[in-house]
Amino acid sequence: MSPVKVGILGLGTVGCGTLNVLRRNAHEIARRAGREIIVTHASARTLDKPRPCDTQSLRLTNQPMEVVNDPEVSIIVELIGGTSLARDLVLQAINDGKHVVTANKALIALHGNEIFNAAQQKGVMVAFEAAVAGGIPVIKAIREGLSGNSIQWLAGIINGTSNFILTEMRDKGRDFDSVLAEAQQLGYAEADPRFDVEGIDAAHKLTILASIAFGIPLQFDKVYIEGISNITAEDVSYATELGYRIKHLGIAKRTAEGVELRAHPTLIPYRRLLANVDGVMNGVLIHADAVGSTLYYGAGAGAEPTASAVVADLVDVVRTLTTDPENRVPHLAFQPDSISEIPILPIESVQTAYYLRMMALDRVGVLAQVATILGQCGISIEALIQKEPVGGADKVPVVMLTHSVQEAQLNQAISQIEALEGISGSVIRIRMDTLAG
């Protein structure tokens, strides 16, 4: 059979990684796919710059639409990133009857409903394994491996850059900015690294995971988002002292009232497997009724780990090129006419435990006032540590862990505590992982 011809849009970290993996493993990939898969066309913004991949045999252009519209190409691999040009290119490819593979989680989270609808009309595939947790085949695991289950919740370390930063801060005492610069240099970070450290990238991925886990539309705008940019070295060290690690988690949980969708820093007991997912590694823990808990672990970013997922998608697409579109695995795991609107719950209704840190005047009675407020709001304290005054000042850091409480009640307590004369500045709050009981 003749080779399948592929066009790659964007020859950056993932684009070059994909070219290299496809070439190095060409023989085994062809044995798996049943046909040779070759990249014939590519588009890059700058044509003649040195790259870690060989582009000599490619028809190279700086006009990505030319690749999309070239009749020789039957699969388009979108690795440009962003949501504007990428959306136009992907919709055009679908309109031309081409299959698409993309690593672009922002594109899927924001425009996936429109894109999958267009793909269904045209009977083409849009594959996006690389968009969530890089090389970990978690999309495939949820869509296919867990399809007999009712999924109850999932919690994932799904941003490699944030996890790399938190790990280096904890293990080597490095400062935030220098670790972020290294993550950028290693090709882990997004073009705009605020997407990583402000939790937006994790929220894109969580949007996708929740959709395929629960059969709901992609709803990025309903995710509660907090990043790691306000996590201080003190919080990392107090958490360690209390037997916890701070990780950035994306959490999606089905409750009787609806679905919780939240991406934020989280304290996890250090013995839990997720607490030990370090560096650029990602880990996704999924709890489902039949199988119980399953954990998926691996590299969440970087050239070849991400290329591994892009190439696996290419193999999947090639294997099912001749399959009747109705018989392919649905894009969002559930059949398109069975996607249901389940309410997404506001963060105030979430019930969890909290790490609180505040600066208190080193004076008798202040802690008693704080404890009274917490008690009146129905919040009980599980642990409390009072540190030495900072720099000889008369203020002491106080750190406490609460039992589970509704976020709305905690908000009330925090505003009353912040109003106390004996408390200076804001109360820092980090949610704790209470999912596994």
Ligand SMILES: NC(=O)C1=CN([C@@H]2O[C@H](COP(=O)(O)OP(=O)(O)OC[C@H]3O[C@@H](n4cnc5c(N)ncnc54)[C@H](O)[C@@H]3O)[C@@H](O)[C@H]2O)C=CC1
């Ligand atoms: N780097 C990683 O570890 C991972 C990245 N991704 C996603 O993969 C996609 C690509 O990411 P990277 O390779 O890291 O980005 P990158 O910035 O290294 O590469 C993107 C490439 O697209 C090119 N480009 C931009 N506009 C273009 C245009 N108009 N025409 C042709 N080329 C154009 C850029 O010049 C650049 O070389 C993004 O959607 C990203 O979110 C997903 C998983 C992991």
Ligand SMILES: N[C@@H](CC=O)C(=O)O
């Ligand atoms: N910037 C992302 C790349 C992979 O999705 C990350 O750090 O996880």
Ligand code: NA
């Ligand atoms: Na993946």
